[in-house]
Amino acid sequence: MAVKIGIVANKGGTNKSSVALCLADAMIHCNYKVLLVDADQQCNATSVYDAEIDGVNTMADVLAGECSAKDAVQHTEMGDIIAGDFELAGLETRLNNEINRYELLSDALKDVDKDYDFIIIDTPPALGVYTLNAIIASDGVIVPIKADKFAVDGLRRTIETIKSVKDKSHKKNIRIYGVLLSSYDVRTNLGKSTWESLPKVGKQMGFHVFSTPIRVCQQIPDAQAAQMSIFEMDPTSNASKDYAQFLRELLGVIKHGKKG
Numbered sequence: 639m640a641v642k643i644g645i646v647a648n649k650g651g652t653n654k655s656s657v658a659l660c661l662a663d664a665m666i667h668c669n670y671k672v673l674l675v676d677a678d679q680q681c682n683a684t685s686v687y688d689a690e691i692d693g694v695n696t697m698a699d700v701l702a703g704e705c706s707a708k709d710a711v712q713h714t715e716m717g718d719i720i721a722g723d724f725e726l727a728g729l730e731t732r733l734n735n736e737i738n739r740y741e742l743l744s745d746a747l748k749d750v751d752k753d754y755d756f757i758i759i760d761t762p763p764a765l766g767v768y769t770l771n772a773i774i775a776s777d778g779v780i781v782p783i784k785a786d787k788f789a790v791d792g793l794r795r796t797i798e799t800i801k802s803v804k805d806k807s808h809k810k811n812i813r814i815y816g817v818l819l820s821s822y823d824v825r826t827n828l829g830k831s832t833w834e835s836l837p838k839v840g841k842q843m844g845f846h847v848f849s850t851p852i853r854v855c856q857q858i859p860d861a862q863a864a865q866m867s868i869f870e871m872d873p874t875s876n877a878s879k880d881y882a883q884f885l886r887e888l889l890g891v892i893k894h895g896k897k898g
């Protein structure tokens with residue numbers, strides 16, 4: 639059975655897609671079998687994987703019940719992906735009438751559960767139907783945050799939403815694996831103050847803060863533009879080192895069931 643990991647934050651631009659992509663890169667680099675699921679209508683992860691959107695089965699078809707998850711998997715040079723779809727925006731209104739609308743992804747992924755070690759779900763920057771589907775489909779959630787003035791406020795809302803989804807759904811065992819500082823510039827006061835404030839907020843709200851912040855590193859946007867894994871681009875870059883270290887920490891959190 640695959641470990642399913644949602645990358646969730648209600649704020650835009652907290653590096654959700656980059657965390658999904660780089661974490662998948664790190665796992666594939668360690669020979670794990672990984673499926674990336676793009677639940678965002680912006681289709682950023684889909685575009686980095688150079689996957690098709692038109693004329694193929696996508697996330698929209700899976701959630702609309704028009705194909706199985708297996709039939710929507712595309713095997714690309716970077717890895718396996720269920721592509722996002724610009725049509726997800728239109729589908730949202732239709733899904734609002736469905737009683738089990740928050741469990742569609744969880745049900746669909748049962749079909750591919752045995753084929754992978756990990757399934758990573760990238761989500762849109764809002765706590766709408768697709769993000770709620772991703773949370774319910776996940777064994778655990780990673781919340782990436784960026785150092786900015788409103789980071790901690792956004793974080794509180796995200797954590798509260800995950801906890802309330804967990805309480806209201808029948809899946810009581812969804813975990814918050816932790817909060818990840820996803821682009822850390824140690825030279826700025828804002829970077830340092832955000833990093834230093836996280837353990838206190840984590841203690842108050844009962845979440846783990848990953849002790850491996852991801853440093854700001856130009857190789858991440860460069861690898862995305864070149865449609866390459868960060869490890870293929872430069873295995874010695876800070877991006878590759880930080881994500882390899884973050885994966886080690888995450889595996890420990892998953893295995894030993896730390897807080898969340």
Ligand SMILES: Nc1ncnc2c1ncn2[C@@H]1O[C@H](COP(=O)(O)OP(=O)(O)OP(=O)(O)O)[C@@H](O)[C@H]1O
Nearest residue numbers: 650651652653654655656763821853854855858859
């Ligand atoms: N550690 C990093 N160092 C430098 N740039 C980074 C880092 N991580 C991500 N980025 C860049 O930051 C930008 C925003 O990241 P990304 O698209 O992953 O955010 P997002 O949360 O998915 O955005 P959205 O909310 O729109 O989905 C991208 O250009 C990405 O390449």
Ligand SMILES: [Mg+2]
Nearest residue numbers: 654655678682
């Ligand atoms: Mg994104």
